[in-house]
Amino acid sequence: MTVQTFDFEKPILDLEKKVADARAKAEDGPPEAKQRLKRLERELEKTRVNIYANLKAWDRVLFARHPDRPRALDYIEAITTEFVELHGDRLFGDDKAVVCGTARFGGNPIVVVGQQKGRDTKENVTRNFGMMHPEGYRKALRVMRLAEKFRMPVLIFLDTPGAYPGLGAEERGQAEAIARNIQEMFNVKVPIICVVIGEGASGGALGVGLADRLLMMENAWYCVISPEGCAAILWRDGEENRPRAAEALKLTAADLMELKMIDEIVPEPLGGAHRFPQEAFEAVSRAVEKNLKELGAMEQSELMEARYAKYRQMGEFDEL
């Protein structure tokens, strides 16, 4: 299977080809060929670090959307055990764009909520590309309330291009569902950890995104609007201004860490989670374990007060 790559990765791919070529020649070849291989390998490593450490905001947006990027269910399968999926909002239906259920993390019971994009076209249709309907938000809230009842912490994976903009979604109160979730998540009296694993688009993400700890994968994005949406509105000219919009919106993990909007960046392997998913799973697992431990040590009242304080102080303004 070939992995989809982007223009900015071209120097790496070219070198990778050269290295493969040199390796074939180095086998049973003269010492010069072995030296050439070593030199090329060093150059490849340097180029990788150079390019992947200096990704532009837009490059990271492309990474966040990579079709081979691990999805919520991949993380759930990799880092939890005994996942039992719970279905339906008890009001209207079962939204497949979000998976909810109980599981174990490090042997301890937890509740998991994950915005699920498809791993292929067929699954993407079933999963509605990770775009939730009101019944999805209501299902997630129902299961988070169970978490409180059963005294289990909540682990949420965010990955959505937005709440679904459709007729039925509006009829069934998309805005109300998101608003209600945000309000009621202040009432879920167990630790909530949220990891943005891909796209964190606006209210669609926030509707299951309130957290005591908000973690972001290095190549994920989180913002009030997509760069495309922003470019279309503010520059009235899509395509070429998307990178500019991505930069201006400060939507990368590094930007948001600097602005103190998130609590932690989960590092990704060079080349992104889609290239080395196992390393990504391990990094997420370590970060979740650490944060669960810290939150678990807090009294319930302390936890809730910290959650209120965290969101009450959000914003930057001056008082004349």
Next chain:
Amino acid sequence: MSWFRRPTPEYITINPPQQRERIGRHVWHKCEGCGTVLRRKEWENNWKVCPVCGEHDRITADERIRLLIDENSLEETNANLVSSDPLKFTDTKSYPDRIAAARQKTGRNDAVITGRATIGGVPVSLAIMDFAFMGGSMGSVVGEKIARAMELAIAEDRVCITLAATGGARMQEATFSLMQLPKTCLLCKRMQDTGTPFISILTDPSTAGIMASFASLGDIIIAEPGAYVGFAGKRVIEATIRQTLPPDFQTSEFVQEHGFIDLVVKRSDMRDALITLLRQIRHMEALPPEEDAAAPTPEQS
């Protein structure tokens, strides 16, 4: 007669002037709903509502306040809050330049007016959004002022009334803007916990982030007729589902029909409706509308 039993009054269509092409905008107003040409003065005296088709045109936050509250009862709060441009955002114009232009235009520091007031003698904490200020978008200042208005309602046992007139988020504040959703929802939860009544009024337009936060969480939600109320933009939806939407889609009436709005109330009845509800909520005696001495007029100086 009460606002909820009042019949729709019959109006006489005003004949348009002979020379249509020379309509003076200061004398005449052409209704966007039905095209009827109305005498501007009479239209303005009717709070910019078309007497023929009932089209509710947008009015300013100042007009809103005059329409709703007891005369001169507003004591504005937190008018000194200003945006600090945390992202140093520039598109075709810098964010500070856009703010400066909006200030010039509205005479306000940002897109919401908050304060103490009374309505029919009932103490309220108000947050009235101003669409004229950058489309009524919610950035840090708007979110903070609304949060503080809710805190004031809790602290002083006032009824909180918010009035939405907004296209959604303040893009120039990106994630700071987004985080005003949980901030205001947090205060809605606090109002719930403390038994502080909260009335949310939706006017044209009430969409996106504001609807995905406090405006959808009122104990009672009232909308003006025909207002654009929804989450996603109409064009985005049409592009996504590739079908034409019903003509009444995302109107107040449509949203009420689907169960998300309590009342659709005409602008001219809004104050009476609020007085009725507020005095019921507060266990105060009914105030007959004819005794509403503080009833406002648009012409007030």
